[in-house]
Amino acid sequence: MRPHPLPTRPAQRAAFTLVELLVVIAIIGILIALLLPAVQSAREAARRSSCTNKLKQLGLAALNFESANNRLPPGYLGSRNFSFPNANFEGPGKPNQWTSVFVSLLPQLEESALESQILTGYQVGVDQYDFNFWTRTNIVEAAATPIDTLICPSVPERQPSNRTLIQVYGNFPDGWDASKEDNGYAQASYPANPGTVFGLTHYQGVAGLYGDVGRGVTSDTGYDVSRQLGGPFGTRSKVRLAKITDGTSKTLMFGEAPGTYGTGIRTIYNTEIDSGLVQGFSWVGAGALPAHLGLDVQQENGQPIPNGPENPESRYETKWSYFGSFHTGVVLFTLVDGSVHPVKQSIDEPAFFALATMAGEEVGVEDSL
Numbered sequence: 001m002r003p004h005p006l007p008t009r010p011a012q013r014a015a016f017t018l019v020e021l022l023v024v025i026a027i028i029g030i031l032i033a034l035l036l037p038a039v040q041s042a043r044e045a046a047r048r049s050s051c052t053n054k055l056k057q058l059g060l061a062a063l064n065f066e067s068a069n070n071r072l073p074p075g076y077l078g079s080r081n082f083s084f085p086n087a088n089f090e091g092p093g094k095p096n097q098w099t100s101v102f103v104s105l106l107p108q109l110e111e112s113a114l115e116s117q118i119l120t121g122y123q124v125g126v127d128q129y130d131f132n133f134w135t136r137t138n139i140v141e142a143a144a145t146p147i148d149t150l151i152c153p154s155v156p157e158r159q160p161s162n163r164t165l166i167q168v169y170g171n172f173p174d175g176w177d178a179s180k181e182d183n184g185y186a187q188a189s190y191p192a193n194p195g196t197v198f199g200l201t202h203y204q205g206v207a208g209l210y211g212d213v214g215r216g217v218t219s220d221t222g223y224d225v226s227r228q229l230g231g232p233f234g235t236r237s238k239v240r241l242a243k244i245t246d247g248t249s250k251t252l253m254f255g256e257a258p259g260t261y262g263t264g265i266r267t268i269y270n271t272e273i274d275s276g277l278v279q280g281f282s283w284v285g286a287g288a289l290p291a292h293l294g295l296d297v298q299q300e301n302g303q304p305i306p307n308g309p310e311n312p313e314s315r316y317e318t319k320w321s322y323f324g325s326f327h328t329g330v331v332l333f334t335l336v337d338g339s340v341h342p343v344k345q346s347i348d349e350p351a352f353f354a355l356a357t358m359a360g361e362e363v364g365v366e367d368s369l
Contacts, residue, residue: 050153051153058105058109060338062253072239074234074238075101076098076101077098077124095132097131098133099133100201104124122138143284144199155258199282200281200282204254204255204286205253206231206333208234209290209291230358233288243358246362248336248337249335249336249337250335252356253334253335255323294322295345351365355369
């Protein structure tokens with residue numbers, strides 16, 4: 001009988017060497033570095049798509065309002081005789097609501113419950129006058145409700161962890177009044193409603209170069225402009241589509257205006273230096289923004305703003321009033337025909353101004369879209 005060889009054990013493989021482990025870790029790190037920008041890009045693309053859809057909803061809401069009323073909704077219910085662009089006084093004894101275009105569009109935005117709450121003992125018709133909205137508890141409570149359609153998902157939901165002072169603006173008798181809070185978005189500072197948190201809007205109606213200042217302004221008013229330079233939304237405006245002679249596909253209607261995000265910012269109503277998302281707009285009281293300051297994207301994306309600690313006497317007064325966005329290099333706008341287009345940050349100012357006016361008779365502006 002032939003002897004059987006004893007079974008042999010397979011040689012035991014040595015463990016990973018330190019060099020091999022480091023190589024594997026390096027490869028994983030490289031893969032993550034390659035994939036992370038792609039993931040971030042995909043997420044931003046999804047956010048931008050969502051923002052585009054929300055602007056389309058705003059355009060559709062305004063056009064549905066126009067179909068029912070034969071005119072676009074008013075930019076806001078202020079008065080028409082005042083020297084500040086797009087914020088005017090009607091005169092003694094004539095109250096103004098100072099509500100925004102978004103209040104007029106609540107039914108079209110499927111926010112009928114909010115509309116009912118606001119209209120309890122209150123009027124918001126373009127030819128109706130009532131007391132300032134912040135004097136009515138029911139309206140202030142409604143204004144605290146966030147409206148998802150008015151929020152761009154690319155805008156930071158919360159300010160950075162460092163202390164910031166948040167200011168939220170609307171159309172009020174003294175120009176653009178503010179509310180503030182150390183933490184959170186917006187705590188109203190009105191004596192009648194202390195502690196109220198207003199919901200934000202990251203979108204604004206386009207009021208043209210200086211807005212519709214209306215008739216009756218004095219001859220020495222620095223912001224007198226012809227109606228041809230107005231946009232679709234002005235003070236108690238009643239714009240019919242036929243009046244948009246530049247063409248509905250060549251006139252901006254809504255645009256992104258999330259406020260100011262940066263470092264070293266000195267805000268209007270205080271002397272402190274702030275950082276983060278420090279200024280924005282309330283949907284109840286801010287709905288139409290003049291376009292004469294042009295576009296700003298870079299400084300709203302976290303870059304230092306000029307009025308920083310190195311210039312402590314300066315006051316930051318206009319940065320918040322730009323159209324801008326948190327999308328790279330572009331700001332999204334709805335045109336009067338309901339379409340949504342990205343407008344490049346690098347657009348020539350004359351071209352942007354032409355798009356913002358509804359009857360300026362400019363030519364060739366479609367090349368900028």
